[in-house]
Amino acid sequence: MFVALAAFSWGLSGGIGGILMGQGWDPVVVSFYRGAIGLLFVLAWLAVRPQGSGLASGRLWFWSAVAGVGVAGNFSFYFLSIAEGSVAVAATLMYCAPVFVYLVSFALRLETPTAFKWAAIAIVMLGIVLLTGIYDLGAGDVTLIAAGAGLLSGLSYAVFIFGFKFAAPHGSPQAILVIAFAVLILILFGLGDVEQMVAVLDTASWPLFVVLGVLGAGLSFIFYIVGLKHTAPAVASIVAMVEPVTASLFGVVFLSESLGALQVLGMALILFTVTALSIRASSQRNVVQPVPPVDQEKTPNPIDRR
Secondary structure, three states, rough: HHHHHHHHHHHHHHHHHHHHOOOOOOHHHHHHHHHHHHHHHHHHHHHHOOOOOOOHHHHHHHHHHHHHHHHHHHHHHHHHHHOOOOOOHHHHHHOOOOHOOOOOOOOHHHHHHHHHHHHHHHHHHHHHHHHOHHHHHOOOOOOOHHHHHHHHHHHHHHHHHHHHHHHHHHOOOHHHHHHHHHHHHHHHHHHHHHHHHHHHHOOOOOOHHHHHHHHHHHHHHHHHHHHHHHOOOHHHHHHHOHHHHHHHHHHHHHOOOOOOOOHHHHHHHHHHHHHHHHHHHHHHHHOOOOOOOOOOOOOOHHHOOO
């Protein structure tokens, strides 16, 4: 239930972000407030559960900062892809994050390539071609910026996965998320439109920003990590499909978006193939294995999400 709630919340956050950007708000500003409100929640979580935080560890700070760079890119590129394209396309492309994890793992020799993995990656690539329509950009609705930003959001999420994974042995998930969200705020404040950021505090749209932060980064991350403690990773991988499905339905119902038959086929290829990869990885438990955490139950692996 907790994993499903987290995935559902992430899906809704994409749609809410789409509404805000439709009102003229910059993707970086939307991402900033999503992370800032999320930081308040994980700070409260850390205050309630300070045991084993690991905040005295330099390695925790370093890898958590790497995770922060990843989540900053993930939020920003995701909303940029929505602004330039659609919620459905952006959410599905972000769901490709495990493919980037595999490719980086192959390059670093942390993962052994197999025919199954290469075939799965090839199917995902075919799905991306069909979903984005890059074979016929002149007739397609998805721009190069939208497609590129969507893929970069997935790549950024892969960076978050690596950062979180390497930080996990040195502290608690709430401490990692506090540092990661703090880094996100610093990065996006430097990149964003400061005038717009200030204007948010005195706009009629501020309730949407609050809901976005609560659903997209506050309660959702807590729900997800707590849920993983009581859920088999293979089940979590399947349940996580709630996110792109929810985002797509939100776009169709509330933002008047539509997908062609080939785009729907491409989306299906991506979702089912990535889910199969995640299930296989969770059964083998051999993806990106650094020194294991002292308490594996305490700090679950976020790769099981997508």
